[in-house]
Amino acid sequence: MEKQFTKIDERFTKIDERFTKIDVRFIKIDERFTEIDEQFTEIDERFTKIDERFTKIDEQFTKIDEQFTKIDERFTKIDERLTKNDENFKKVEELLQRAPGKGDTEVQESLQEKLTILMPKVEEQLTFHQKASSTPSSQAEFPPTQPSSAPVTFSISVSTPSLNTQLPAPTIATATPTKRRRVQDVVGRPAHSIEGASASSIPSRDAPKSLFEAAVMGDVPALRRFLSDGRSVHARDLYGNTALHLAASNGRTEVADVLITKGAGVDRLGPQSRTPLHCAAANGHSATVARLVGAGAAVEARDARGATAVALAARGGHAAALQSLLEQGASVDTKDVDGRTPLSHAVRGKFSSVVALLVGKGANMNEAAKDGDTPLLSSITHESPEIFTFLLEKGATVNAADIKSETPLLVAVKNQKRDFVQLLLSKGASPTEVSNTMESPLSVASRDGNGDILECLLKHVKQSERAEIGRSLREAASAAVVWAFADAAPDVVLGEAGRQALFASAEYARQEVLRALLQVGVDANAIDGIGWTALHHAARNGHASSIRVLLAAGARVDGSSTLGSPLSVAAKNGKRDCVVALMAGGASELTEALNWARQNQHQSCVLEIERQIARRTKLNDALKTTGPFTARF
Structure with a gap:
C-alpha cells in the first residue's frame, strides 16, 4: 500500500512541478504587465502636460471673456448716453413746437440759451465716437461726465412759421456728423449714430456676435451682414467647424442654402473628418440632408471611423434623414472600421423603424462585424425582442456564429432569455453545438442552474446528440437541472455521466446537486477509475x-x-x-x-x-x- 501512496505522491510531485512552471510563466506575464503599466504611466504624464496646457489656454480665454464683458459694460453706458441725447433732441423739438407765437429774435435767443448747454455734451459724444472707431476696444476711454468749458460756436437759421405749420428741425452747422460711425466692429455690434438714435434701436443682447453664432442660431440677416463685412464662408471655429458644419448640425437649412450659394464647400472636412452631410445625418435633419445632397455632397464620404452618412443616421435612429439618403442611392451595407454596417448600428440602438427601413432596402441581415457580431446576435445582447423577432421572420440565419463560434442560441442561453431560446429552437437552432470555448447551450444552462431553459433545450436534443447531455450533467449547478436531466434522459443520469456528476458535486461542495443526484438514484458508493x-x-x-x-x-x-x-x-x-x-x-x-x-x-x-x-x-x-x-x- 505504501508503494501505491508513493506513486500517488510522485504524481502529485509532477503536478507541483507543472504548477511551478505555470507560476514562472505568470511571473513573466506580470513582468510584462509591469512594463505595460510603466508605458501607460508615461502616457498619463504626457496627457497631464497636455491638460495643463489646455488649462492655461482656458485661463487665457477666461481673461478674454472678462475683457469682452468690460467692453459690453462700456457699450451699455454708451447706449444710455445716446438715449439721453435722443431725449435732449426731443426736448428741442418740443420747444420749437411751442414757439409759433414768438418772433424770430425771441425764438433764436431761447434756442441759443438751450443749445449753449446742450452742444458741449453732443460734441463730447461725437469726439468719443471718432476715437472709438480708430482705437482698440481695450484702450478706448469714456468721455468725462462733466461738460467741457470750451466755447462752442454754431449758427441757427429759423424762419417764422404760420400758426398752422410746424417749425423745421434746427440746422447745427458745426456739430452734425456727415456719416454714421461704427462704435465697434470686433464683436459685431450694429452701428449707431447721433442721428435717429433711440432706445428702441439698441441691439438685443441675444443677437449673434459672429458668423458661427449666426449659423447656429439660424439668423439669416445677421449671417448676410457678416458675409458682406468680409467674413469668409470657409472660416473655421476653434474646433475646426465651418459655418456650414454648424448650420448642418443644427438643421438650419436656410442658413445652409445661403452659405452654399456663397460658395461654401459641401464636402469640406471638419472634426472627426466629418462633412456637413455627416453632421446633418447624425442629428436627423432630413431637410438639410436633402439640400446638401442636392448641392452635390458626397453621400458615400466616410469620417475618421469609416462611417458614412447612412451609418450615422442609422446609429442615431433618424429614419427620415436615412430615407432621404437612401432615395439618393446611398449604400445600405457599407462597413466602418469595426466592420459594422448601418443595420448593426440600428439594432444596437434598438431603432426598430430604422431596422425595418434598412432591411426593406436590402440590407444584409447576416453580415458580421470584425468580432463576429451579427445583427441577430446584437438584438439578443441589447435585449430587443421586437427586432429579434423581426429579423428571424425576415430570414436571418439562426446558427450564424461569432468569432468565438458562439451561436445566437448560446448567447441567448448565457443571457437567460427564455423567450429568445424558444423562438430560436423553433427555427431549428442546435442546443448541442459546441463553441471554441467548449461551451454548448446545454452545458451553459446546466452550469448556470437554469432549469426552465434546460427543459426547453432538452426537448430539442436529438438521439445522436445525447452524449452532450452527459457532459452537461457534470456541470449541473442546481437541483432543478438534475431533475430536468432525469426526466429527459434517466438512463444517462443513472449511468457513467451521473456517477461523474456525483464525484464533481462532492469535490466542489455543490450540496443541492449532490442531494438531487442521490435522490434520483445515483449510487453513493460508485467508484471512479482509481x-x-x-x-x-x-x-x-x-x-x-x-x-x-x-x-x-x-x-x-x-x-x-x-x-x-x-x-x-x-x-x-x-x-x-x-x-x-x-x-x-x-x-x-x-x-x-x-x-x-x-x-x-x-x-x-x-x-x-x-x-x-x-x-x-x-x-x-x-x-x-x-x-x-x-x-x-
Missing part, C-alpha cells in the same frame, strides 16, 4: 458538508479503494473538519490515518485522531467487564 468514491473526493478537498450528505445517503465510511480510506485521504491533506466528520460516521482505520497526519505534520488532525483512539480505548476497557465488545480499529 477506485475512489465520492467520499474520497470530498475528503481530499475538505468538504465536510458533502461527507455528511453522502454518509446520510448510505455511503460506506471506509470506502473500498486500495489507495486508502477517505479518513486517510483527509488526514494526509490536513482536512481536520473532514477527519472529525468521518470519525463521527464510524471510520475505523484510525491508525493508518494517524500515521499519515504525523508524516505530513498536520498536528490538528493528529490531535483529533489521538482523542478518538483514546475515547474508544477507554470505552473498550470499560465494557470488557460487562460483556464482549469488538473494538473497531
